[in-house]
Amino acid sequence: MTRLAFAALALLPVLALAWLLDPRELLGVSVWAKPIKFAAGFAVYLLSLGAFATFIDPAWRKTGAFRWPVIAGSAAIVLEQAIITLQSARGVGSHFNAATAFDAALYAAMGAGSLALLALAPVVALGLARHPGRRPIDDGMRDAIVIGLWMTGVLTLATAGTMAVLGSHRFGAADLRVPHFLATHSMHAVPLIVLALSPFHVLRRQGVLAVAAIYGVGVVAVFVQALSGNPFPVPISWLSHG
Amino acid sequence: MSLDHLFSAASFLAMAGWLALLASPFTPKWSNRIAAWIVPSLIAVVYTALMLVHFSGADGDFSSLDGVARLFASRPVLLAGWLHYLAFDLALGAWEVRDGSRRKLSFWWVLPCLPATFLFGPAGFLMYLAVRTLVPRRQPAMAAA
Numbered sequence: 001m002t003r004l005a006f007a008a009l010a011l012l013p014v015l016a017l018a019w020l021l022d023p024r025e026l027l028g029v030s031v032w033a034k035p036i037k038f039a040a041g042f043a044v045y046l047l048s049l050g051a052f053a054t055f056i057d058p059a060w061r062k063t064g065a066f067r068w069p070v071i072a073g074s075a076a077i078v079l080e081q082a083i084i085t086l087q088s089a090r091g092v093g094s095h096f097n098a099a100t101a102f103d104a105a106l107y108a109a110m111g112a113g114s115l116a117l118l119a120l121a122p123v124v125a126l127g128l129a130r131h132p133g134r135r136p137i138d139d140g141m142r143d144a145i146v147i148g149l150w151m152t153g154v155l156t157l158a159t160a161g162t163m164a165v166l167g168s169h170r171f172g173a174a175d176l177r178v179p180h181f182l183a184t185h186s187m188h189a190v191p192l193i194v195l196a197l198s199p200f201h202v203l204r205r206q207g208v209l210a211v212a213a214i215y216g217v218g219v220v221a222v223f224v225q226a227l228s229g230n231p232f233p234v235p236i237s238w239l240s241h242g
Numbered sequence: 243m244s245l246d247h248l249f250s251a252a253s254f255l256a257m258a259g260w261l262a263l264l265a266s267p268f269t270p271k272w273s274n275r276i277a278a279w280i281v282p283s284l285i286a287v288v289y290t291a292l293m294l295v296h297f298s299g300a301d302g303d304f305s306s307l308d309g310v311a312r313l314f315a316s317r318p319v320l321l322a323g324w325l326h327y328l329a330f331d332l333a334l335g336a337w338e339v340r341d342g343s344r345r346k347l348s349f350w351w352v353l354p355c356l357p358a359t360f361l362f363g364p365a366g367f368l369m370y371l372a373v374r375t376l377v378p379r380r381q382p383a384m385a386a387a
Contacts, residue, residue, distance in 0.1 A: 013287055014290045014291050014294070015291075015294075017287060017288065017291035018290075018291040018294045018295050020243060020291075021243070021291055021292065021295050022294075022295040024295075085294070088294075089293075089294045089295070089297065089298055090298045091298060091299070
């Protein structure tokens, strides 16, 4: 997974140059904005999962129960990035694009792929929870990572699934990518908060659950606010566009 | 950044790569790193970006000579085609140097193949094939004529 992350990073100079050279725009931004965001995002996702996986028992990591989901999820990431990049090269949208049978088929493939790649989070969570390795880690930190990964899985499914059903990231004046972003980063936020608190108070499972609940409620609140059709109260211009 | 700027930058890089190959008897490892990997990769990044941006908008295809002519009517795609030559001719030249070294061919025999490969790619390749096949390996003692 870590090596695939480096491959995603290696794609960035090519995409950045394409962004510099291409005048074409979609929905008010360069056609290359999406491939760049997704390549960077996939790199972060894979690097995180790879780092978390080092705390899983290496013997269990060699079993099919781990390897098959990782292979499927990794292949799905390659497919997603390829489709998003191809559609941008063609100057058309990738998500929600059903303009032609070809576009619709690609979008359907993306849907299937997104489930496979999202499944990587709970798989790593299960590995961490049930098959811990010998690399030292605080119980509280491990719980934070496990819970964060599960939250990423569930909340991303909810936010992304809603966008898929609506056929757009827009809902009225709201941009559903904001709660989606917060949802996907649960796997980072919960461990980071627990880590930041650790010089003052080392949290155990109950404390971690409390942190996770607060973050989760926050994500749901932002999601509900977006579903009211109103824009996110804080201006984040690079996330939402006119 | 205009197409002409990119053309100049790529020409400069390719030239640097070929010069590195000329130095290969003295610095074989670095000459190979530069000519086989670094310069071709840099040119390849520019090529890929150009094709991602311009290929779908270009008329033409690879199925006939007329199709190719239409492709190259697009100036960015033409630049990409030229970068393709620059990158691959250089990578091929680096291979010729490595292969000659592995076969213990005197560098004097490989040397003329390099400008031939630089200017007329496949012709230089044929020249190197001939050299590789016909020139005897360096013998430690005098060989029979």
